[in-house]
Amino acid sequence: MIIPYLTALTTYFSYGLLFAFGQLRDFFRKSVDWWSASTLQGYAPICLGLEDFYIRRLYLRIQDCFNRPISSPPDAWFDVVERVSNDNNKTLKRTTKVNRCLNLGSYNYLGFAAADEYCTPRVIECLKKYTPSTCSTRVDGGTTILHTEMEECVANFVGKPAAIVFGMGYVTNSAILPVLIGKGGLIISDSLNHNSIVNGARGSGATVRVFQHNTPSHLESVLREQIADGQPRTHRPWKKIIVVVEGIYSMEGELCKLPEIVSICKKYKAFVYLDEAHSIGAVGKSGRGVCELLGVDTADVDIMMGTFTKSFGSSGGYIAGSKELIQYLKYTCPAHLYATSISAPAAQQIISSIKVVLGEDGSSRGAQKLARIRENSNFFRSELQKMGFEVLGDNDSPVMPIMLYNPAKIPAFSRECLKRNVAVVTVAFPATPLLLARARICISASHSREDLLKALEVISTVGDMVGVKYFPAEPNKQQVEVGQVKKVD
């Protein structure tokens, strides 16, 4: 990404100042606490004073910009509950007032988050018939016909022979990786992979190496180096190598360079694990994800993972692969053997929404939704870029982060947008690198053209006030040319 040099300097300086003030406050707090008696003599502290420094001194100051409670389904417009604080944002209390705001933060790519005319009646009927919870694990009593139908449906949709579904998306990654690979294996993951993958990789016991984000040449050099070296200390050959990438990176909005990565993995005989949490259902001509969009044969990707929370309006995650792989997972994966199975209404929502996307419900709403989200994302992104914002992400991707950089602009942007009834999600550390704070916009198929125009107007006004229009605003501006460091007039 491209930063104006002065912004980089001021961002470092602001963080330095915040850090210095935080240390000063901590120093005084420690001196004051030393005098007051403590009732917990002899107990070890729950956390070291240094560990929660960021939370106490930086995050809590702007905590009204995060964790905002909502009181309606996250459709294109939703109700945001107002909160007040009496002690300078250390604690927040909910009030009974709500604001009707435009929703630019929910992962509602196809608009299934609110009531849908095909899905919701079926889900309610299923809720009455099967009750909310199966109260059992899949192997005990938690597999209903809905579960088998759903797994077939998902496998067909994704283009693989078989699939297995779990109740939670995060758990899918963190419980599957330890099952697939163990000590003596190698996991090579993209540097910006999601926390669930990092957790799963750490829990597996395999050696983990990282390659530069979306850079197939660096992946190749890491693979060559690791294959030549072998396992640490013994230098024996690796038992297996898995390369983990994501379809759309949720903080960048970028598509993965899948064709190159798949060809490199084939050359060096490594397995490819593709996490399509944000891209399944949202990109591709018929919504089948990043493989369809980039023209990669699904037989080349060994393990395809995805979640249903984003485009399908449900909850849960799936793994799709060959029949042998899924059969193996069914008797080893702890999330299948010990975790409660996905609830029946959620399964019905998945089945119904996939039917709508494929057009099997008898209407063309699925195709309309896909066309609308593509149009909306491309329109919004090009308009924002014309206004001079620095927007990341590729064309066709419904996730667009607007770069803010300075720590003070994060709460300013968030609060000013909320005052004008537009709810945006601002992301700072630790989800992004410390200096690359951003406001992440997620476009939905349920946003109408008027909603987008209103959002553009509000974001433009707030952007002017806060000063985040880092690029010159020209109607026919091309991508800013930058070598190492270059002047632009």
Next chain:
Amino acid sequence: MAILYVRAAPTTDLNRNTEWFTYPGVWSTYILILFFSWLMVLSVFACSPGMAWTVVHLSHFFVTYQFFHWKKGTPFAEDQGIYNRLTWWEQIDSGQQLTRNRKFLTVVPIVLYLIASHTTDYQHPMLFFNTVAVFVLVVAKFPHMHKVRIFGINADQ
């Protein structure tokens, strides 16, 4: 008006405590902060430029020793404490020695020392304090001192 742009390449450093040091603009910010603190000391204390440089040099010594070589771990809990035994200096660049960042950070106290001693005309007692400060800082940054705790000072239980 010309605007200068730089490209921020993503790093492979997973340690969020140190990866900010790999982005462009850090070195300039560091030098500018030192320069502006010299100006502030001059304006607040109204002393000679040499004394101001000595004050800047010594406070730089205290601050960088505390945060680079004394405090261990990271200011957040997401990494589950895998760096809890390492100081910030031992964490940067994933423990590789003699990288560009480390060389830059070693040169800064030396240059500050030269400026401070030159502008005070090498008089005592400032020269003594300045020399002790730069000696301690430079020795702490040697590659051989990686993870060394002399006499068990600042070691863990």
